[in-house]
Amino acid sequence: MTGVVHLPKAALAALMLAPLLAAGPAAAQEGEAGSPTILLPDLPAADPASPGTAATPAADAADADSADAAPTATPPAVTPPATGPLPGIGAVRRDAAAPVPAAGSGDWRLGFGLPPGLPEGRVTMGASLPQDAILRLTGETVQQDMTLVLPDGAAIPGTLDLVLRSGINLLPQQSRLVVRVNDTEAGTFPLDQQDGWGQIAIPGDALVPGVNRILLDLTQHHRIFCGPEASFGVWTEIDMMRSGVSLAAGDVPLAADSFRVLATNAVSRGLPVEVRMQPGVDPATLGTVMQAVRAILPQMPEVRVLSPYDPVQGAGRRVGISIEQGTTASIRFLRNAQGALILRVTEGDGLDRLLAQGLGPEVAKPVLPLLEPGREVSFADLGQPLIVRNTRYADAEVPFRLPDDWMLLASQRATLNLRYGYGAGLPDGSILLVKVNGETISLLPLDLQGGAVLPPLRVRFPANLLQGGENRVSFEMVVPGDPPTLECPARETDMLAILGDSTLSVPPSPPMNLGDSQDDLLSIGGGQVGPMSDSGTLALPFQAQLAAETPPPPEPQTLVVGQVPQDLSRLPDRAALSRQQILQVLEGVIEVLPAPAASTPSQPATQPTGFTLQQAAPSGADTAAAEAEPAPGPRWSPRAVVEPIWNTVVPDAEPLADWIAGRSARAVLLAPAEGQPGQWSLVLRSGEDASAAALAFDRFRHDRAANGAEVALWLEDGSWTSWPPRPAPQLQGPVTRANLLAVVGNFASWGPAYYTAVLVGLALLSVLPAIAFVRLTRGKGNHG
């Protein structure tokens, strides 16, 4: 049979009968006395012959003869009508378990926004996001700001809904939540939802169109204990997905402003931006879209790229992106059946311009204040006018930034002039730890002379605790219970206050850093990412996640992403790590069959199930690191003597094989291999979530720790570690008389033994002429 379609004769008969049939029911209707009036809207102009002419595809394809064929079975005799009970199948209800929503159930649910930068995935004192969209407020007193953006022209909702629950340790009688809406108190509510999630309705009288400020002020008392541990035992969680206000569907315009607000809210709650991309869409389109979307978000989101046919995962989202194939670029905002506002993008030329126009202006990203070296800067100038804490365990941070090329590794000192005070009568053992980048620089007692602001306290600390880029001075207060086995007594004064006129002074440094690899990594845009193999989809989350807000430089670096074991053979031969080493780090003990030549007659034909890296012999194809290892055997080798000495003297000379042995990681990042300049490789463990890996990689490359990295491991706890552990400093500017000592000091501090060896070498070299001179002159005298 060819591709020609034959209509079966029965279908042709239906075609001929169609006009009659279409008229039939209408005629019957007219003839029926009292037949109901048809109130449904008129049909769109339909093909009058549709029922008959639209032959089924199967009928189209069937042989005409077959439709004419006589039935092989004789039509059955007609059975008499049934008079018994009606069949039970007619009474079956298909589905009515879900509560039937009333009219208006399509209202928008607008949630609250949170300030960027809340800790995610862990519990901290104060506000944190231990799970996506769950805001936990921990401690005896907590204040948290939220925002609610109401569209202009929308009816002001009567109430704000807060879905919350509190820990069992809370004493409800003395715990409360005060809510202020735009600085007007909207109500005080007991924190008594301890059996599960509950909802409170907050009067919305003070709400206005536009941005509203919602302040939550919690007082939480432990029912039994008092002390730092009890501080963590009192908490209230708010379900950010279910909290918010309801607005009529028509009140939320399907427009860019709504999208910006909803997307910002979602990202502030730790939720990923979900992109549904139709198979076949050019990955470059994904990068274009995400570049535009990142520009309107205040912080870096996690991006999840899914197919439109993948099931919805987790809680229903309120905002998302859909990218479809096409030839003419377009963007639209619409609402999907799950109630989310969707930015629907169709690919095509000029999409970047369309997105830039359609999404609105870029949002300024929060940037840490810059501390100018050599100048005394107040906490207030660093954005912290006053820090007050009233929990038995409390922490506070003053984050700031130093120039990227700031580096002091020697004994220079920075100075903190601390202005602080603490409450009178704090129990014995109350202390305040002052830290710089996590290192304690001072421990201050809080159980003496309380009740007043103390004179400025000068704390000098090693400047080498600081680094170019992001830094933080932090405070950690611990106030024991008094006694710890009873509930805390009421206090009327603050426990700790750190004033904004505290100052920080950091000495200037020569322009130095640990290399340019961070800049290299940051130059990788979404368009510079590709898969190691043709399997394709692994690279998509990276292409979305790494879409930069600004175009990459003219010669960006590239990144290839792969996964073990399938992509192992595609790793560059000259990579820093051998394939066996990568497998070992990612998958643990591996099974490696030794080369036949390595077998001995005494060994069984079948090999042991596996062995570790240390036992594995390097294969001939594997490389630098493996080759660098000392050869086994008793023979003396100069290298065996020199190498340990060299490793001791030069800080970054620890062999990679030694460094990586025994480590386990979720992904391995490799610097460009010899012969493949500019191409980084990232290998993921089998089954690892590519979206999470993309976000982790994005965060790593923004961290100063990325500088100097030749190999980096994404560890089980989500952090990164890199090799070499102490890369050599690099001078980024001229050596001047003013910075000479600091430059030398940096090199000397980086490798004291190396520095000493160099000095000794220079000293020896300088002695040689003297010795030569003495030998020459003594020789002459003797002769004379």
Place this chain on the structure above:
Amino acid sequence: MNRRGMICASLSLIPAGLGLAPRAAPAQTGEAPTLAPLNTAWQAWKTANLTADGRVVDAYQEGASHSESQGYGLYLATRFGDGDAFRRIYTWTEANLAIRGDGLLAWRWRAEATPPVEDLNNASDGDLFYAWALAAGAEPFGLPEARGRAAAIAAALDEVCLRPLPAEPGALLMLPGAEGFDRPEGVIFNPSYWMPRLMTELGTEFDRPRLVQAAEAALRQLGAFAARGLAPDWALATEAGWQPPPAGFSANAGYEAMRLPLYLCLSGQGGHPLVARFAAAYAAAMAGGDATPTVMDALTGAVQERSPHSGYAAIAGLSRCAAPASGTGLPIPLFTIDQPYYPATLHLFVLIAQLEGFPACVPI
């Protein structure tokens, strides 16, 4: 093309290499799209609804299984080329529902009942999906006996479940079941049991032209319903025409009839006026962003029930897509397993229909 190749040809979406008979050359639309994008959804559906022993569980119906759920499951297993699921569903169904003696399946099985099958009547839509899937899956899944079972069911449907329309004796229609629907006052039909494509293909495959004729008659009668409004869940056919069904049977366009636009789209009948009727009714009822209507007055379209389950919204979206003149703003939703068996199954069917016939209406 021989008859045996009919269903196999329609199954051009089954992955190659399963031993299917040669495919028909695609007529005009080029190579048919693959269902591979839906594999994750299919796995999720199985996890939620299919037990290890092959029973498709309708949790809302107190964990019951029906010939319909087994038929739907087997149909999906066939479409997704899932031999393991096919064998499990087939085995369980044969052991527990194929007990009537005429080849048809008992319509319901309940674990807490003694015996689990209390009513031996069949449901012809379940038989139809089941038989079609058996015919299509027998060869690729290496179960030649399944084809014999399909033939037996097709024969039984032909001989037991077809009745002439009283007002139009030349038109055969498929009864909802073998027993109890042909009453002295008329014949009770359920229009949503008529799946035109499967009836046509099954009838052609097993040389049962009366099934093909019944499919054509069904299309005409659905057109007649469309001329009046929506199709009802149940209706009584009399010599005077269509009348409301007996008490206890829904005369609304509800959970039964909502499948009709879906079946029509799956049958290549997206242009059928009934699809446009449903599309217009959905568009009018959901203009304010309200949840999907699930029960509407069959004549006026007045909404009596709504549901938040996205499977129903998927049908609305597909209808709108097939009849774009009905309005905009009803996209097909993303698949979610957070819904009962029935809407989840319909949702998966909608996505198959969309992939095959409506590529522009990508879910969002």
